[in-house]
Amino acid sequence: MAHRVHDHQSSLPVAQATTLLSLQPSSQAKDLRSRRMAVDSLLCGAFAGAVAKTVIAPLDRTKIIFQVSSDRFSAQKAFRLIYCTYMKEGLLSLWRGNSATMVRVMPYAAIQFCSHEQYKKLLGSHYGFQGKALPPVPRLLAGSLAGTTAAMLTYPLDTVRARMAVTAKEMYSNIMHVFVRISQEEGVKTLYRGFTPTILGVIPYAGITFFTYETLKKRHTERTKRSQPYPYERLAFGACAGLIGQSASYPLDVVRRRMQTAGVTGSSYVTIIGTMRAIVTQEGVVRGLYKGLSMNWIKGPVAVGVSFTTFDLAQNLLLKLHQMGYFIH
Secondary structure, eight states: OOOHHHHHHHHHHHHHHHHHHHHHHHHHHHHHHHHHHHHHHHHHHHHHHHHHHHHHHHHHHHHHHTTTTOOOHHHHHHHHHHHHHHHHHOOOGGTHHHHHHHHHHHHHHHHHHHHHHHHHHHHHHTTTTTTTTOOOOHHHHHHHHHHHHHHHHHHHHHHHHHHHHHHHHTTTSSHHHHHHHHHHHTOOOGGTTHHHHHHHHHHHHHHHHHHHHHHHHHHHHHHHOOOOOHHHHHHHHHHHHHHHHHHHHHHHHHHHHHTTTTHHHHHOOOHHHHHHHHHHHHHHHIITTTTTTHHHHHHHHHHHHHHHHHHHHHHHHHHHHHTOOOOOO
């Protein structure tokens, strides 16, 4: 009897060890899957950002030129500027600064989309909505945190891109030349000029944009009972998200551009309040702080729609390729 009890007791650790061993691969597989999803989000985000910004690059460059000047904006003047630039400097000149945009936008979009997925998981776990759609406030918070994280890590590249967009080829030959000249002539701090209005603008912009897109997808699923919208529906959702988000944060975008390019325009924009006061005094509220907004209503929805759609489709494609065994885990 004692011998049997001893055998039973000695078998318990073995059973527990067997259970632990059986759970270990599952835990490892879960960690591996989580890491793979993070890498997929980075890749898809970078690709989505590159596609979206390349599509609207000529409009983006034109908008920046008007934002940093005191000339009155109109759609007619904007398209005349595009036409004159094309006639004088050629078609590729419309994409001047796009290489700097790609250097900034690809890591920015990669970090933003990837961190958004991670923040959604974190907040979902905290609020008890793991694997489900987040409620409104956490949904808004996830977008704001994602945009802030991406902006903080890639800001100097945005300054470089703005400088290249508003200057002639002779002034800056390439991206590294911009970094070197700014650092030597104006100091490294100049690379972060306009950082505060950027963050203040990114918080509502990214929050509202992601919130709107996620909310529209959620409502779509509830009404149609389809888990995935069609591509044209994603484009429409993204366009709405971009329109609302950019309109809410646009004045801070103008302030940021003025501060970033002060070194080459001869202006002395140093603080947010001072810059806003100068713009309003010289140009007015609507014609100053909202200069180029009508162009943003064209390019913004297109850029955000293309970006979100490209990200979702690329992510779904990678998921299918993983399921089909095209990648080794």
